[in-house]
Amino acid sequence: MREKKQKLNFYGRRKGRKLLQGRQAQIQEKLPRVLIPICPGEEQLDPMSLFYPPVKDVWMEIGFGAGEHLAYHASTNPDIGFLGIEPFINGVASLLSKMERQDLNNVRLLNDDVRLLLCNLASNSLGRVFILFPDPWPKKKHRRRRLFSHALLDKLSQQMRPHAELRFASDNMCYIREVLEVVSNRNDFNWEPRRSKDWKKPPSDAIETRYESKARKVGQPCVYLSFRKV
Ligand SMILES: C[S@@+](CC[C@H](N)C(=O)[O-])C[C@H]1O[C@@H](n2cnc3c(N)ncnc32)[C@H](O)[C@@H]1O
Numbered sequence: 001m002r003e004k005k006q007k008l009n010f011y012g013r014r015k016g017r018k019l020l021q022g023r024q025a026q027i028q029e030k031l032p033r034v035l036i037p038i039c040p041g042e043e044q045l046d047p048m049s050l051f052y053p054p055v056k057d058v059w060m061e062i063g064f065g066a067g068e069h070l071a072y073h074a075s076t077n078p079d080i081g082f083l084g085i086e087p088f089i090n091g092v093a094s095l096l097s098k099m100e101r102q103d104l105n106n107v108r109l110l111n112d113d114v115r116l117l118l119c120n121l122a123s124n125s126l127g128r129v130f131i132l133f134p135d136p137w138p139k140k141k142h143r144r145r146r147l148f149s150h151a152l153l154d155k156l157s158q159q160m161r162p163h164a165e166l167r168f169a170s171d172n173m174c175y176i177r178e179v180l181e182v183v184s185n186r187n188d189f190n191w192e193p194r195r196s197k198d199w200k201k202p203p204s205d206a207i208e209t210r211y212e213s214k215a216r217k218v219g220q221p222c223v224y225l226s227f228r229k230v
Pocket of ligand 1: 136
């Protein structure tokens with residue numbers, strides 16, 4: 001039987017302020033060179049094949065915003081290939097500038113909804129996934145729009161290798177509670193904090209993201225969750 005095609009509703013922003021001419025040109029010229037190819041219905045994409053020189057693992061950041069966290073990790077881990085997923089074109093333009101300035105050759109981008117890629121990615125191909133300060137959709141009637149869900153974890157569970165890490169951070173305690181509830185109802189991801197520092201403090205190898213810094217400025221506490229694929 002043919003698989004029923006799922007309709008993807010994306011609720012975020014794809015465009016913001018008009019891009020300056022230089023940025024626009026950068027998108028047109030540079031993005032195609034680093035774009036992750038998505039061919040629905042075709043063979044599953046092995047992300048390792050996107051990188052030359054070869055990389056020893058592939059990590060993915062979903063919703064990288066302006067890309068500061070992704071660019072930092074890409075520059076400090078040159079032997080890892082990075083998949084950056086962000087539908088907001090102004091964010092993609094910011095990351096492309098950082099990639100050019102820092103001469104980063106280990107980043108590939110998709111300016112679209114991550115769920116499109118997750119339908120096409122090979123199993124056991126990701127060593128780490130970051131979801132940092134995703135849109136909180138605080139109104140009760142909008143909670144179904146939240147990115148972190150059983151449906152997302154069903155896909156990531158296939159594509160993340162055993163022991164791969166899924167990092168999640170947010171300053172929205174209602175979202176945090178929901179995430180913990182989702183994970184506690186599954187047996188494919190584990191959360192094993194040893195002390196409160198593990199979720200109150202950012203990981204030592206990370207830098208602050210733009211939304212994290214906004215939260216801190218208004219005194220909003222942030223929570224950092226690290227899950228392991230079983
Ligand atoms: C609140 S911002 C946080 C950005 C960044 N991670 C930070 O901490 O500064 C959430 C980002 O997730 C992106 N996003 C929302 N839904 C997405 C989806 N389905 N796939 C990929 N990115 C998504 C949005 O475009 C937005 O840039």
